[in-house]
Amino acid sequence: MKDFDLSLYLVTDRSLSLNRPLEYVVEEAVKGGVTMVQLREKDCSSKEFYELAVRLKICLKPYKIPLIINDRLDIALACDAEGLHIGQEDIPCAIARKLFGKHKIIGLSVENVQDAIDANKLDVDYIGISPVFNTSTKTDTAQALGLDGIRKITQISMFPSVGIGGINTGNAREIIQAGADGISVVSAIMSAKEPLQAASQLSEIITLSKKNIDI
């Protein structure tokens, strides 16, 4: 059994960090209760991506929080990340698994029910259900799935799942109640004035939602 907890999954975006160093925001977020961190960088050189990944790995190690690299298997291999997150337009899952190894975490984005059905045949460890709601953080996404989409996909999928896209303290509870094992956020933490507090608040909502306790 691979040791990871999807409950509160932070996806990075340096452009949303209010000019604070990424390591600072990530560490604060982890102190606040983030359980997984995905480094997603689209507009930087491979060298910069690699160096950032190494720095985040060092920052996360004491907390035993897995570092997941978005898309770039080479960066994941180079920094010995715990995981790789791939989308439908990334390297095929079977190739990624072969090169990355069976003990590593591989997550796959699913954007509709068919993707979730197809994913059941793949050797992935979790699925990211995306986008739950419309979001300004990521512009190349498919149509928003809504809570109904979460319900359908989590019923069909044999994998643990995390919802992503437009999730915040106002709707986190609904995502968990709809069947997701966790929520994934970008701006709700990256752009929070106090990332620790923002993470802590989201973490509490998730814990309570999982216990089926009304807030």
Add this chain to the structure above:
Amino acid sequence: MKDFDLSLYLVTDRSLSLNRPLEYVVEEAVKGGVTMVQLREKDCSSKEFYELAVRLKICLKPYKIPLIINDRLDIALACDAEGLHIGQEDIPCAIARKLFGKHKIIGLSVENVQDAIDANKLDVDYIGISPVFNTSTKTDTAQALGLDGIRKITQISMFPSVGIGGINTGNAREIIQAGADGISVVSAIMSAKEPLQAASQLSEIITLSKKNIDI
């Protein structure tokens, strides 16, 4: 000894192929005398890059022409390419070598004399001297090195070298005479009306230049 010949090294750019399929242009170029092919794709998804690499690998195999992948070690690993070409802003060479294996070809771009001195300490198989002349093909390049730069760098470097940037039939001979083992071209072949003929013409110039025969 790794088996590769830098003499006429084609670097791809789909945007310059006059809407012809990349495989068509590459195969014609190889028939004309191209000795190495580098797939360089910056604006496509990892999936598309991977699929293109697999198609080029199949296309090049009968001709025993090595396929070199630009920057993306994951794509190189995924398609089992013969080589990887990295720039100064890509994954560090030592990491790439460790992950890619000692029998694979690794090329490194050097943009000045200091880069060439530093490269001598690295486990690379060739250097790309870039840019020799100014070029519109690649916009993120350093200052043009000129023939004098080629002379200085090839004298200092312990590796075989290929010049890149603004090279065509008009100046190919000078590059070889300045000390490079080969020339690398993009538009001179990618945008040629007849890629086979363009490659053949360049190939002949290189052969004659290497024999020190005036054209």
